[in-house]
Amino acid sequence: MVILCIENLTKNYKAVKALDSVSFSVPAKTVFGILGPNGSGKTTLLGIVMDVIKASGGTYNWAGNSGEANDFRKKIGTLLETPNFYHYLSAEKNLQIAAKIKGRGEADIEKVLKIVNLYERKNSKFNTFSLGMKQRLAIASALLGDPDILVFDEPTNGLDPAGIAEIRELIKKLYIGGKTIIMASHILDEVEKVCTHVAIIQKGILKSVGSVSDLMNLSTVSTNILIELSATDNTALKNILQQLDGVLSITAFGNDLHINCIESITGEKLNRFCFENGISLNKLHVKRTTLETRFLEITGKQSDK
Amino acid sequence: MINLLKIEWLKIKSYTGFILLASFFAVGVVASNYIVYIFKRNVLDQVEASKLIFSGSPFDFEMVWKTVTYYSSYFLILPALLLVILMANEFNYKTHRQNIIDGLSRYDFLKVKLAIALVFALGSTLIVIITALVFGATSGSSFSVNGFENVGYFFLKASTYNIIAILIALLTKKSGVAIALFFIYTIFENGVSLLLFFLAVKIKKDNHHDFGNLGNYLPMNASDGLLTSPFDQFSGMTRDIIPSDNNKLVLACAIVYIIIFYYWSKIKMMRSDL
Numbered sequence: 001m002v003i004l005c006i007e008n009l010t011k012n013y014k015a016v017k018a019l020d021s022v023s024f025s026v027p028a029k030t031v032f033g034i035l036g037p038n039g040s041g042k043t044t045l046l047g048i049v050m051d052v053i054k055a056s057g058g059t060y061n062w063a064g065n066s067g068e069a070n071d072f073r074k075k076i077g078t079l080l081e082t083p084n085f086y087h088y089l090s091a092e093k094n095l096q097i098a099a100k101i102k103g104r105g106e107a108d109i110e111k112v113l114k115i116v117n118l119y120e121r122k123n124s125k126f127n128t129f130s131l132g133m134k135q136r137l138a139i140a141s142a143l144l145g146d147p148d149i150l151v152f153d154e155p156t157n158g159l160d161p162a163g164i165a166e167i168r169e170l171i172k173k174l175y176i177g178g179k180t181i182i183m184a185s186h187i188l189d190e191v192e193k194v195c196t197h198v199a200i201i202q203k204g205i206l207k208s209v210g211s212v213s214d215l216m217n218l219s220t221v222s223t224n225i226l227i228e229l230s231a232t233d234n235t236a237l238k239n240i241l242q243q244l245d246g247v248l249s250i251t252a253f254g255n256d257l258h259i260n261c262i263e264s265i266t267g268e269k270l271n272r273f274c275f276e277n278g279i280s281l282n283k284l285h286v287k288r289t290t291l292e293t294r295f296l297e298i299t300g301k302q303s304d305k
Numbered sequence: 306m307i308n309l310l311k312i313e314w315l316k317i318k319s320y321t322g323f324i325l326l327a328s329f330f331a332v333g334v335v336a337s338n339y340i341v342y343i344f345k346r347n348v349l350d351q352v353e354a355s356k357l358i359f360s361g362s363p364f365d366f367e368m369v370w371k372t373v374t375y376y377s378s379y380f381l382i383l384p385a386l387l388l389v390i391l392m393a394n395e396f397n398y399k400t401h402r403q404n405i406i407d408g409l410s411r412y413d414f415l416k417v418k419l420a421i422a423l424v425f426a427l428g429s430t431l432i433v434i435i436t437a438l439v440f441g442a443t444s445g446s447s448f449s450v451n452g453f454e455n456v457g458y459f460f461l462k463a464s465t466y467n468i469i470a471i472l473i474a475l476l477t478k479k480s481g482v483a484i485a486l487f488f489i490y491t492i493f494e495n496g497v498s499l500l501l502f503f504l505a506v507k508i509k510k511d512n513h514h515d516f517g518n519l520g521n522y523l524p525m526n527a528s529d530g531l532l533t534s535p536f537d538q539f540s541g542m543t544r545d546i547i548p549s550d551n552n553k554l555v556l557a558c559a560i561v562y563i564i565i566f567y568y569w570s571k572i573k574m575m576r577s578d579l
Contacts, residue, residue, distance in 0.1 A: 051411070052402045052579040074408030084403035086394070088320055100312045101407040141407075 001028040002063070003149055003180045004049060009058035011044050011204075018044045019204045021058065026182055026197070031175045033195035033212075034184040035295065041204040042184035043081050046153050050078055062149075074102045077142030078151040083134040087127040091118055091137050094126055095144065104145035112140040115170070131158035139167065150174060152183045156190060168194050188295055202299045225263055227270060228285040230256045240277045244270075256283060309409075309417040310424070317391065317421075326387040330429065333380040334436050338364075338373050342440065363535040365446035367453075372535040373437035374459040377429075382491070384425040385466040389487050392418060392471055393480030402579050415475075415574040419567065422467035430460045455532060461559050462528035468566045469524065475573050491525060498526045505548040517551030524566075527559035 004026040011019040019041045026032045034042045047053035049060050050073065065072040085094040095109045113119040116136035121129070129137065135158045142150055155171070156164040171181055171194045185191050191198055192212065199209040208215060231237040234257055241247050246262040267286045274281055317323050342364055363372040395401040404414055434456060441448065470487060477483040498520030505519040521530030531552060 047578075050406045052405050054576065054578055070408055070410040070413075073406065078406045080402065080406055082399065084399040086316060086400055087398055089316075093315065093319065097312055097315050098403070098407050100308065100315065101404055101409050103408070 002026065003028050004060065004062055004182065006045070006049065006060045007058055009045065009048060009060060010056045011041070011048060011053065012056045017204050019048075019055075022201065022204070022206045023058075024199050024206060024209045026180065028180050029175075029178055030197045031171060031181045031183060031195045033191035033198040034182065034201060035188065035191045035198050036184075036186060036201035037299065038186055039203075040186075040201045042186070042201060043153055044204075045201070046078075046080055046151060046182070046184055050076075050080060050151065052080070075145075075147050076149045076151055077144065077147040079135075079138040079142045079155060080151070080153045083138035085126045085134070085137065085141075088125060090123045090125055091129075091140075092122040094137070095141055098141045099144050102145050108144050108146070112143040115143060116140040117166075132160055132163050135159055136163065139170070148179055150179055150181045152181065154185055154187075155183060156185075156187070164190075200295060200298050207298045225261055225265060226287045227259050227261060227265070227267070228253070228256050228283065228287065229259070229270070229274075229281055230283040231274070231279050231281050233279070237274065237279050237281075240274060240279055243277075244273055306417070306420060309413060310420060313417050313421050320391070322390055323387060326383050327428075330380050330383040331432055333383065334373075334377040334432055337376045337379065338436060338440055341372065341376055362444050362446070364440045364444040366441045366444075366449040367451035368535055369437045369441040369444065369446075370452035370455045371533070373433055373440060374455040375532045375534055377433045377436065378459055378462055378529070378532050381429060381463050381466045384429055384463065385470040386484065386487065388418075388422055388425060388467050388470040389474050389483045390480055391421075392474035393478065393483045396474070396478040397480055405579060411574050411579075412571070415570060418471055419468065419570070422471055423464060426460055426463035426467055429463045430456060433459055458528070458531035458556075461556075461563075462532060465525065465528040465559055465563055465566075468563055468570070472566050472570050472573075475570055494523050494525050498523050502548075509548050515548050517554060518548050521551070521555045522558050524562045527555050527562055530555045531559065 002025045006025070007023045008021045009019050009023070010017070010021055022041070022045060034045065036042050044053060048055045049062070051070075062072045062076070086097070089097075091113065092109060095112070096106055099106050099109060109122075110119065113122050116139050118133060118136055118140060121133065126134065126137070135155070139152075139155060142152070152171070156167050159167060168190065171183070174181055175194075175196070183191070183195065195212055197209075197211050198215060200207045200215075229237070234252065234255070238250055238252075238257060241250055241257070241259060244261075244265070246265045247259050248262070249260045251258045251260075267284055271281060271284055345363060362368070395404075401414060405411060437456075469490075473487050473490070474480075474483045477486055501519035501523070505516055509515050518530060520526050530550070533550070
């Protein structure tokens with residue numbers, strides 16, 4: 001089942017094309033990451049499907065509900081861009097407003113405040129909250145009514161490391177519980193850790209879309225292993241490594257050597273080989289091909305400025 | 306709509322600005338009329354010449370409807386100002402976006418704001434009715450609904466001010482700019498209205514065409530012009546110079562402006578990026 005279907009979505013801001021004929025579908029019960037550098041059009045895309053931004057062209061539908069689908073939006077928990085609340089109202093009163101708009105009872109308010117660890121501050125005014133607390137309140141609001149679909153735009157923005165870990169765990173739990181989560185992020189690590197599917201957008205153009213594992217497998221270097229290593233004499237180390245079968249390339253990188261090799265070369269095998277050839281390693285770090293590698297392959301290495 | 310109004314009430318009831326401005330309005334209405342009452346009793350009624358000109362009490366029924374609505378209408382700027390602030394707050398806090406994201410339609414969002422504008426206009430009118438009844442009763446005259454159409458004009462003026470407030474907030478989206486623009490527009494329109502009034506006088510004098518007070522055909526002045534001072538005893542003497550009131554046309558203008566502002570707000574809300 002498709003939860004969100006986007007076809008040729010385009011948004012122009014005068015001469016700037018924020019989105020250029022973007023099309024993809026979000027399958028049900030997935031964590032769908034929308035990945036792209038800052039200014040790539042992620043928030044614009046989510047703004048359009050949440051009806052706060054008008055598309056210049058193209059269509060979208062939520063589970064077959066075409067157009068604005070106001071009633072369907074009530075069943076989606078959304079955090080878009082920044083936490084938006086009435087500054088002079090308490091956390092609880094802000095959630096009461098959100099619950100009333102969504103047509104949900106207020107019974108959930110206590111539960112969602114406890115999930116995001118804000119229950120003790122439920123009577124505090126929103127303008128007394130730190131950035132992280134505001135973000136957690138926005139997540140609490142999105143969780144109201146236990147929606148089956150959640151849309152998170154940079155959900156860990158402003159959170160401390162513990163908060164980030166908590167939210168990532170929460171997203172995983174929601175996914176395991178059968179929810180569909182659409183998550184925009186520019187943090188590769190975040191997408192890699194929690195997403196099952198990903199769409200990569202750059203300068204408003206959809207560069208790639210699919211499951212995270214499929215995307216990795218499509219990589220030209222994805223079947224290889226990257227190993228970072230160094231020794232007291234890197235020149236001698238390089239000469240030795242050139243004799244090892246399976247090493248595809250060796251690149252000097254600062255005080256290290258980066259070798260690209262086939263999967264069968266393990267850290268243990270490499271360490272033993274060097275030792276047997278009279279070289280003691282002082283660094284050995286085995287890295288598999290990450291989403292970062294794949295992302296940089298797709299988008300290039302320069303940031304979008 | 307009831308549910309939408311309940312949501313708005315949740316937003317408004319805890320807002321300090323609402324409590325302050327609503328209180329200022331109520332106090333202003335009562336105080337301004339009381340000052341006029343005292344001034345008439347202690348000053349005008351003590352001077353023989355003025356007693357001849359300003360005969361009768363402006364707070365007797367049926368004049369009380371005209372008097373209270375006229376002086377109270379100066380305070381209608383306060384509920385309009387409150388609406389500018391409440392609407393601009395939505396844009397400032399980006400809660401208008403969140404309301405839509407949470408499932409409100411764009412039209413629902415605007416509809417309930419316009420409903421609140423009407424509720425404020427009704428509330429203001431209710432305060433004025435009570436004030437007029439109290440002043441009328443204390444003046445010792447017997448109750449009369451003659452002149453009650455002034456209450457209708459007051460409601461129309463309140464509605465016009467309130468819808469202009471919403472439109473300006475919708476167009477500017479920033480509270481400071483919206484408040485400044487609201488006041489600048491009010492001053493600007495009154496200035497233009499005065500010039501148009503002089504033009505109407507000149508046209509009447511030179512060409513003997515009476516188009517009415519041209520200034521009263523402007524948006525805010527259309528509803529202003531329907532409420533006239535209770536001390537207009539000189540109007541009879543100046544009838545040859547001053548253009549006629551042309552109340553029916555002014556009333557039609559006021560209603561047409563409200564309809565225009567409604568559609569303008571709707572188009573802006575439905576088509577803009579939020």
